[in-house]
Amino acid sequence: MFDFDHEHLMVLLGLLVIIAPTLLTAILGLASFMGWRLREETTSKMVQVAVWIGLVAGIGVLALMLLYDSRLIQIPLGNWVFLPAVLGEKPYHFSVAFVFDRLSVPFVILTFLLCGTIGAFATRYMHRERGYDRFFVLYAVFVLGMIVTSVAGTIETLFTGWELVGLSSALLVAFFQERPMPVRNGLRVWVVYRIADAAFLLAAVVLHH
């Protein structure tokens, strides 16, 4: 009935890599949005679990790729916008897809390693600090952005990840929001990211032509 071979296992692990930070962002973000006060231990536990799942899945993908000598795993999530061909131009697909290859997988592993270490550090460093929740929401967005950027299969997906990284970086720089300097610096980072966006969009247009 369901043929569970290594191909499927790799796709499943690949999905886990993406789902773990997505769920973390969704839960922490929703809790923060609804004003639910999570205990510090709960937040740090969730961060820990998400990073471990992602890291182990990433290493699993790498191990299977080496074991079965496969070089490319694609996880398409379908076309989200389709514009038909007009006036002889090519039709436009806004498609979401993730690609696991020998470049993106090491990046995934590195991201989880570094972000996991930072998460472990921040759990103790931010103890009892005002904005503990806010920090970890932004942290989750950053991890999600990094993962999406690493495994993006289309330029639109890459752009999405890049935006998440940019937004969370700027807000993290401005973390101590009651002082003017960090806010000013956060704005600066935001502006620089917007310049990069312009280049990004240009590249997207060029690629589609």
Add this chain to the structure above:
Amino acid sequence: MSGLADELARLEDDGVGPLESIFESLDLLGIEEAEWEPFLSATLLALPGWAGMIRQVEVRGDRVPHPIPQDSLIEFVAVRLLLDRFSLASTAGEAFGYTGTLNGLRMTLAERVPRPQPPSVEQRAFLVFQLAQVLGWTPATLRRLNAHQWATLLAEIEAFSALERRRVFHLAYERRFVTQSLDVVALHPPGGRGTMPRSEDATAPATPPPRPRFQAAFCLDDREESIRRHLEEVAPDVETFGIAGFYGVAMYYRGAADAHFVPLCPIVIRPQHWVAEQVVEDHTVTHESRAWKRILGLMSHRLHIGSRSFALGALLAACFGVVSAIPLVMRILFPRLTSQVRGLFGAFFQTPPATRLRLERADASPGSENGHLGYTVEEMANIAERQLRDSGLTSNFARLVFLIGHGSFSLNNPHKSAYDCGACGGSPGAPNGRALAQMLNDRRIRERLAQRGLVIPDDTIFIGGFHNTCNDSIPLFDLDKVPPSHRKELEAIQQDFDSALNRNAHERCRRFMSAPLTLSFTEARRHVEGRAEDLAQTRPELGHATNALCIVARRERTRGLFFDRRAFLTSYDPTQDDETGTILTRLLQAAVPVCAGISLEYYFSRVDSTGWGCGTKLPHNITALLGVMDGAASDLRTGLPWQMVEIHEPVRLLFIIETTPETMLGIMDRHPGIGQVIRNGWALLAVLDPGSSAIQMFRDDAFHPYYPEAESLPRAASSVDWYRGWRDHLEFAEIGG
């Protein structure tokens, strides 16, 4: 700011000094001589932190590795005023086209500044509204008031200003604490429970007291209150003392691995002597292995320097940079384990060398050069005599006496010195107890002491030690000098220390929100060891937080009382002192500035964390190796960070001193440094009668009898029974059967 360069060139050419430049600036700004002081004070305070730091470094050049020249503060003011002049001129020009001279600017500005308005009707009515809410007045009640009653009501409300209201609230807040503290001391039976009576106390029986198994002196620090209590619970036949942690050995000290001399004594003292730690030549190490170690050491040094150069640095980072991530990640994830592994590796490559303090001086004058280091035998005998007489340890010496300094070791902590020994000027006080022990073990010094009536038995050995208040360990010094006859006892005592340290760590853990309340003694010890090695830990320990009491009395008066790590305990035996309180004066000259200073530092950092404290620790960066700033640019943030004071109760320190009111008043009159602290209300004072439990409280420049409000004290079998399960401040209690 145009014209600044020209002005600077003029000052340079005409050789105008900083003081003359200040006079010029004051003149140009139109400041009358009567206004100089407030104006210059405001100028000094305009950049918070810096002026004070410049002055400290200038007047106490001996406390920093790189002193700055005299009159740096004056130069600072001269530069500030110069810049003020030019920025005022340019700002006034831009803002409202002002082109006149600067001394006329004030008149122009005065017209533009809005005058303060008297409070509006709504503002005045709002206070009445608030009061009506609190007291439950109905509109009907208020309507019945006539004009005269209204006027009285408003006058009463407005006479009781916001500042005055907060003062009264604060006094009430303090009163609760004062009552609790005085009650516990008054109701504690003289002689204490399970204590070893030592002196000729009127209430003690006339039989000679038994010899204690061992004696241990700790710093008077509030954090040592708990370790003394636990040691007494673990070993009921111990006698403990509280002595200012520099042990009378005021010195500039340089450890075997240090580059500079550091003053180890209270900030009010300038040491006259220099002491260095020296490595003992080790004859057991073979020549070859030493040569190998030197090559290894040299290589690692070259590599360290090389990694900071451009080419080699780039090469090393590219090849091995990834490898260095492993220890970093390990350190963050498993701090305690990593530090143990590093310790093992370190011990493999380099055995810690045996060292000795170079204490004795042959030359006449003391100094920091070779030959001038140390004290003469006579000077050492004087220090030893004074310490013994001050602490009341003049007879009934045990076979082993421990003199334990303290300090705190943690990582990634710019405020480390605030956790170290206050009586050592914010440095670890390890060498002080060690030095005094070395002096007291010296035959020649003992002979001199015996001539002065202080007979130390031949079988008494003094041992110096060091309490690391962060990871709760007590390494002891010069143990190779302990004769075989004392070895067995020493081992047993070290075990007592160890269990007392476990319990001490356990009691500390109840205040750490990240330590579960269910920890066992050994788990608690492991927890505090982990905190000390954790790069991410912003609260390696809680320092002096919650300090509120300073008791200067015999230990019998407080032994068996649970003071919740809130009391500085100084040993003082009034029966060995004279009428004028000569010994007490000496004790208070160290205890009052040190303890009141610590208390006020915590008080002000707690009541205004952003203004007088330095806010949260997280964004701090070290600047100029002088202090911390928020982020990349801010004021110099002096004071204590929020993490250190968040559990502190802002009450003034209450001194409870075992003496008579007459002696105390005499000391306060003769020593303004002590008198001003008390009379000006920076600390509270009560005296405890040496022969009874009567207490008199100092208020309005006179002593008034205090009558306890409680009838009995809460009691628990042991400290852990009393505090287990509680996070918050605990009531004081009586511990033991």
